[in-house]
Amino acid sequence: MSQLEKLQMQGKHVLLGLSGGIACYKIAELTRLLAKAGATVQVMMSEAAEAFITPVTMQALSNRPVYSSQWDAREANNMAHINLSREADLMLIAPASADLIAKLVQGRADDLLSLTALARPIERCPLLVAPAMNREMWAHPATQRNIAQLRADGATVLGPAAGDQACGEVGDGRMLEAQELLDELIAFVQPKLLAGKRLLITAGPTFEPIDPVRGITNRSSGKMGFALARAAAEAGAEVTLVAGPVHLATPHGVRRIDVQTALQMHEAVLPRAAAHDIFIATAAVADWRPATMNEHKIKKDKSPDAPKSAPVFELTENPDILAAVAALPDKPFCVGFAAESQDLIKHARDKLQRKGVPLIVGNLGPATFGRDDNALVLVDADGERHLPADGQARDKLSLARELVADIARRLHAS
Structure with a gap:
């Protein structure tokens, strides 16, 4: 991280949700960068995300226990989806799979991530999503309809980028890199003093x-x-x-x-x-x-009797x-x-x-x-x-x- 990004997220509390996808490995680096930028990070993981990266890794990097179940009994009222969303300045879901995006659009709440996104106070805990999926899944009309509706509902969509994918194909759907996501979050929290200008x-x-x-x-x-x-x-x-x-x-x-x-x-x-x-x-x-x-490079005249003036x-x-x-x-x-x-x-x-x-x-x-x-x-x-x-x-x-x-x-x- 450059000196410019240090403490640019000072005082911000990020609720970071991971859905299933190989791009989960990038979120380990993002969590580290967020901490260096001064943010506190609370991680939530779907069951599918745990197949790609362990809660132990995310706990070590965030220095907080990881939540993965809506039935987690560690909260006194057994309502992690309420308590954690009330503490957050923003909720970022990265990677956001095609399935998770569909759940958000439909207002489903059958796992902790979708439940928390639905229960968060919209006016003070904005939702950001970083899609990550195969290029064909991203281009599918259903996904494009869902992305359009997600934006219409007030969510901010970060990316995706184009490039090499884990499946060996190349195209749109690749999740932004950790540094790019950090830059997006830093930009997001700045006051919008020139909105519309x-x-x-x-x-x-x-x-x-x-x-x-x-x-x-x-x-x-x-x-x-x-x-x-x-x-x-x-x-x-x-x-x-x-x-x-x-x-x-x-x-x-x-x-x-x-x-x-x-x-x-x-x-x-x-x-x-x-x-x-x-x-x-x-x-x-x-x-x-x-x-x-001059049409051509100006050359020195190296002849013995050439004038020495420039x-x-x-x-x-x-x-x-x-x-x-x-x-x-x-x-x-x-x-x-x-x-x-x-x-x-x-x-x-x-x-x-x-x-x-x-x-x-x-x-x-x-x-x-x-x-x-x-x-x-x-x-x-x-x-x-x-x-x-x-x-x-x-x-x-x-x-x-x-x-x-x-x-x-x-x-x-x-």
């Missing part, structure tokens, strides 16, 4: 080619922009991410458009901007590009993406980033006024490029505020969540 964000550097193998770029890793895209999606926004050349995985639930040059980023952003509620320009866009690109390139200015969006008649709420090497607040305030936007987020570029942590200063017409308040670097995902909350407040106030 559409957010467009740029991230990473641009690359302005000089010839087929060389170009002008910068050290931006894109990590802050990708963290913001993830945080906004967690907050319930529909997120489109326009990314320069970076080696980062697309955050779950985010639509990604890859570009290389500033012109390509401009062409990707401008037609879409007006259809969004928020635009965040985190990308470190090159201010200049070569006026012409090639000379004519540069032309790139379009200002943030200013162009801020000038639209139906512009979204615009947030710019200023990565500076000195006089951060002064340069950020100059940029705020020059671009005509309500908020500039400043940071010291050389101190944060490529790192997993950062410290920000929020500059607006009323002043500036450090994030975090003590000015000390924090992990970028935590900062992104705080910044998303700040933007949500500003958007609602406006």
